[in-house]
Structure formats: structure tokens, C-alpha cells
Amino acid sequence: MASHTDHPELLTTAELAALLRKTPNAVHVMRYRGQAPPGFRCGRDVLYPRRGVEEWIAARLAMDPVAQRSAQ
Template sequence: MPVQEAPDLLTTKELAAYLRKPVATVRGWRYRKVGPAGFRLGRDIVYRRETVEAWLAEREKTA
């Protein structure tokens, strides 16, 4: 059985699990434009993994 790669696009729920934060927190960040940039894909909001990693790196630098 091959090892699965991490998906390039994360749903809000997947991002929340990855960051170990409640889904409501991630949604609040998006609403206030303080979290990683996401975009609408059909009815869903998705986040590019590279954008999330860049956002985390920026947060780490300012901490």
C-alpha cells in the first residue's frame, strides 16, 4: 500500500485539525482576515498547504 501524500488543498476542517484549533477559530480568522488566505472552491473554502506554511513561518518570525 503506497504512502499517501498530504493534500495540496485543505478544507477548513482539515486546517483546523492540522493547527489543533477549533473550526470556529479558523472561520473567525478568515472573517477577520488574520489567518492564512483561503478561497472558495464550489461551496467550500480551501487553503493551499504552501500558503498555510508561509503564514505559520511568518507568525513564528514575529513571535
């Protein structure tokens, strides 16, 4: 059985960056520009709900015409 820490409900900036194969700084820039998944400040950190990240990725895939062509 997978532990809760294998798939945390909230991702840190570093975890999101690893998932997206970006640097943490790139995620900060994306957030500043309004291009990152929904997240919220918790003290000095930004946390991203896993469900919101998954929905954000799905929406980006749906908007990508190249991804749509390969799905057909």
C-alpha cells in the same frame, strides 16, 4: 511511499483547524477577521493551499518574540 492523500495540496477548513489545533468555527472567525492563512472559496467550501499555510505559519513564528528567544 506516502500517498497523495497523506499530504493533500489543498486543506479544508476542518483539516486546517486540526493542524492549528483550533475548531473549524475559530478558523472561520480568523478568516473573517483577515487573520487566517490565504484561502479561496470553491463552491460552499474554503480551501487552503498547503504551501500558503506553511508560509503563514513560518511568518507567524518569525514575528513571535518568544519563539525568537528560544531559537537563540
